[in-house]
Amino acid sequence: MDSKTLREKYLQFFKERNHVIIPSASIFPENDPTVLFTTAGMHPLQVYFTGEPHPSGKRITNSQKCIRTRDIDEVGDPTHLTFFEMLGNWSLGDYFKEEAISMSWEFLTSPDWLGIDPDRLSVTVFEGDKDAPRDEESAAIWRKMGIPDDRIYFLPREDNWWGPAGSTGPCGPDTEMFFDTGKNPCSKTCRPGCHCGKYFEIWNDVFMSYNKLADGSFGKLAQHNVDTGMGIERTIAVLNGATTIHEIDTIQPINDRIKRFAKIMTEPTEEQRKSINIIADHIRSATFILGDDKNVSPSNLGQGYVLRRFIRGIIRQGNLLNIKQRFLPTLAEIVMSLYSDIYLELERNKNFIMNNLTQEENKFSTTLKRGLKRLGKILDETGTLTGQDAFLLFTSFGFPLEMTLEIAKEKNITIDTQAFQEEFAHHKDLSRKATSGTFKSGLSDHTEKTTRLHTATHLLQQALRDVLGNHVEQKGSNITPERTRFDFTHSEKLSPSEIEKVEQLVNKKIKEGLAVTSEILTPKEAKASGALGFFEDKYQTKVSVYSVGNFSKEICTGPHVKNTKEIGTFTIQKQKNIGTGLMRIRAKIEP
Ligand code: SER
Secondary structure (H helix, E strand, O other): OOHHHHHHHHHHHHHHOOOEEOOOOOOOOOOOOOOOOOOOOOHHHHHHHOOOOOOOOOEEEEEEEEEOOOOHHHEOEOOOOOEEEEEEEEEEOOOOHHHHHHHHHHHHHOOOOOOOOHHHEEEEEEOOOOOOOOOHHHHHHHHHHOOOHHHEEEEOHHHHEEOOOOOOEEEEEEEEEEEEOOOOOOOOOOOOOOOOOOEEEEEEEEEEEEEEOOOOOEEEEEEEEEEEEEEHHHHHHHHOOOOOHHHOOOOHHHHHHHHHHOOOOOOOOHHHHHHHHHHHHHHHHHHHHHOOOOOOOOOOOHHHHHHHHHHHHHHHHHHHOOOOOOOHHHHHHHHHHHHOOOOOHHHHOHHHHHHHHHHHHHHHHHHHHHHHHHHHHHHHHHOOOOHHHHHHHHHHHOOOHHHHHHHHHHOOOOOOHHHHHHHHHHHOOHHHHHHOOOOOOEEOOOOHHHHHHHHHHHHHHHHHHHHHOOOOOEEEEEEOOOOEEEEEEOOOOOOHHHHHHHHHHHHHHHHOOOEEEEEEEOHHHHHHOOOEOOOOOOOOOOEEEEEEOOOEEEEOOOOOOOEHHHOOEEEEEEEEEEEOOEEEEEEEEEO
16 A cells, blocks of 8 residues: 555544544644654644644544654664654544544554454553553453453553643543554564564554643543654655655655665665665655745754754765765755645745755755864874863854764764764853753743733734735744744845834723634635635645734634733834745733
8 A cells, every 4th residue: 555545544534423624734833832843643632632622623534744753863873863744543522532532443454444453463452550540441442343361451651641732731542453464573572662663663552631731641632632752764664564664656766766866776884775765765855844834944953953953964974985076955855846746835945945955955055065174183193072172163163062972973973962063052051042942932831921922923014014015924933922033035134213213002902992703614615715824725624813993904823812902002012024925023011
């Protein structure tokens, strides 16, 4: 089976069971300031687990593009990827364990769907602890489906609890489904979850009914939700009996092209294989990051820094493979050809992808060799590396910190990573900011102040459009109780009089006491109504549109104040040019 068939079957199965197919959300979390990337299908849906109604209803399904960088150092081995697609079905206060498990079972085993031999499936359930009881209910449902007791494993929280995606929020016990490859167990304790290669997890049903609070305790959510996740790449590999994830249909064509670039005609060596795998993984991630409508470019901060790490990592691995010519755009084209019909934004952002890859490749290819030479010299002379060395490599040759560490590791140079990082950070606050995942986007919380600033941000966007022109479009926002930070398309700093006009217009609209209302529309209707926002044309799903009087109209998930009078006085504090054609404004409100 290929990825496309699996994706289609999955969505069709759930559509037939009254789920609405929604498009993948952005790869950058809108409403979770604690992580850089969307890490699971449930991530963009978290707000709906707590009661906010989803415009598409209570049963939804989709295929979500995800990036997980936690295991980035493992990429290159047979199982790890940073970019993957996650299929999921959700109950937002609708069905719970019984229906979720029986639908999973039917999809996996029915000959009409995946038709997996039931004898090859094992499941795990939560064994219980002081915060939540043992999940006998799920175990009983599995027994009813026909799974014998010796293939139902009760495991602890590390294995069978999912979430929250950030530090607080919806979470719950899960039940995971494993495919048995038929290999002999590696030991007496070999069981689902063991990494020897006998068992592969293919699906996870999470019963989201808990809420992790800031003090670490677990409250109950007002409604029962189900969040499930099936990684397409892994499932395809397992179903096809592939020995590594890199053999699947959405990766193999990239590998083949890399081999041609590297003129590898025979079976690659283990080292070559690793480089090929890393390049294929990273080009997928880089293409999807650049191909998102947020238009994030390589930079030294947050998501842009991770993107830079991916791209520069590819270039270094290409150098190890002796690839002489520029090769990134060609690989990105392959990624696009594999996915453009599913993720339409890739085609929309094609120029952005190509221009950024070309620029970054040109920039780094010229300094890589000189930097490697310098690094070799430092290692020869001193036998070690200091944070200061890494800082020099970073500033003069553009080596991301992690790349320098990686090279040292390959050369068997042991360094005290923590002391090294501290020293590096001492030279510049960059590494900490860039790597700790603190880049923020969206709303930091749903407090009254943040909510007021959120509505003010809608007013700001419309005021900017009125004053500067309709080329102004939101490219990101980050709102905390203290301030809003708004990124938008515009190519130069605003003049003092433009700033004044924008401020005055926002404050005028606040004083007018405009009502904030919301309605649920199809994207087509939303677009026709003049709402601003991101339009996805693949699926006929529904969106919430928030209007502020007749002044502003945007697609948005809320929350907002009821009337602009609640906002207070709006002041622009700062503006900054943050990239080609991109400006950032920081503003606050006072009572
Ligand atoms: N959130 C769960 C996971 O990522 C199920 O979707 O595995």
